[in-house]
Amino acid sequence: MAEGENIVVETAEKIFADLADAQEVNRDKQGQWKAPLWQALSEAGLPLAWVSEEHGGSGASLADGFGVLGAAGRFAIAVPLAETMLAGWLLAQAGIASPNGEMTVAPASPRDRVISNADGTLSGRARGVPFAKAAKHVAVIANGADGAVIALVDAAKLRIEGHLNLANDTSDTIVFDKVEPITAKPAPNGFDQTTLMLMGGVVRSLQIAGALESMLDISVRYAGERVAFEKPIAKFQAVQHNLARLAGESAAALAAATSAADTLASGTAPDDAVFLEAVSAKIRCAEAAEKGSAIAHQVHGAIGFTIEHILHRFTLRALAWRDDFGSESYWAVELGKRIAARGADELWPLVASR
Structure with missing residues (x-):
């Protein structure tokens, strides 16, 4: 990770930790936490991170912004940070200055x-x-x-x-x-609606991967604290197996999302490689959201379904993000069409090149 990315992500994580703690947000039924969080994010220049200073932004790199989005997923942020970043990026493609807000x-x-x-x-x-x-x-x-x-x-x-x-x-x-x-x-x-959908898909993939990391952390902590039959449930083989599966889903989602983000940030990959990376990330992360959410709730039992527990903040958002900018079923069909059009002899070279 580059030094600049460390600074940007650390800034975002500090803001999230101070103003968007999941427990505090869950207790605030009126949503009063949103305004201070947005003000702090705006003062740090994060909503317009992908907009050049010339057009009213902070001029951060794609890699910096992707790091912020992963952190936002880990905190299950429910303000339009990702959407504003994406909008600023879209406007910047045509040289349109981004307004505040x-x-x-x-x-x-x-x-x-x-x-x-x-x-x-x-x-x-x-x-x-x-x-x-x-x-x-x-x-x-x-x-x-x-x-x-x-x-x-x-x-x-x-x-x-x-x-x-x-x-x-x-x-x-x-x-x-x-x-x-x-x-x-x-x-x-060469820039069209599909380009926006692919970028949006990578954004959502990073957020899902971040949410899965938090689901795993919450589930491991709960399993170590919850006692049944005079010992923590983390000692039971069935629970250990579920936690290992959740860790596998989280790792797979993170690998797919970061690989796609690195490909976009490099700006040197051919169009087919970008399509393969972005679509594969959206498909794999969406699948991981479904499987990972089910496992996390199974580990928690009934308490995980209550509105008082924070787990739902992560699982429901991860599941909702699956459909934004194209569902996994849509992209699976599109990926199949793209591979079929290339022909059988071109499949392995494309996959092996990644």
Whole structure:
């Protein structure tokens, strides 16, 4: 890990530890913890970490930002930090300056489309957009007659239908009814909606991997403290087996997510390699979220399902993040199509090159 990444991640972790402790957040039913946390993150320049200083950000590297996102996953942060970072990154691709405040991106699903009309307005529907209700602005990638367009939109001009995901975080539907953006510019050559989906998938993979690390830590600690039949349940072979399986799922998710993040951060891998890394990470991390959450709750028994226990903050978010920017089933099909198109002789060289 580079020295700069250490500083950035340590700063984020200190803020999370001070202002987003899972126990304190779980007891705060009014959500009063969110404003101080967002203010501290903003003062540290983390929401716009991927935006250059020229365009209003802090100019951190992709690797720095990925490290912050892994830390955010370990704390199960329920504010639009990842979404604002992703929005700033998207706007920066077209040289659009990022405004202050919470942002999100649209579409958040590869199956949805936003169209850039001939008059410059935007039309379409984007479902499952995280934190759209909380966002002041939305960064949009739209399909235009001459290629992809990246636009910044005032959230107040949009019709937003509120919905909740598994973790009770907002996951809303945005309706673009000939909305005029604040500004819109052509996307770089080769940059399209799939590019955004792949980047979003890596972001969610890192968050899932971070959440799984915390699930493992919480479960190991609980198993060592919980006594049954006059000894800690961690002494029972069945519990040890489950904890080993959870550790395996956590390690596999972390390896897949960090490999994809390193590939994107290097900026030198060919398109097929980026696709393989990003899609594989999303598929593997989504699978790990399902298996790991089940194991963690099994270790905890009934107490893990209660609203008073912090476990649900991690398991439900990991499960909810599976569907953002394409589910594992969607990407599994797309990966199969890409491999089939390359032909049998090209499969092993591609896999072995990673």
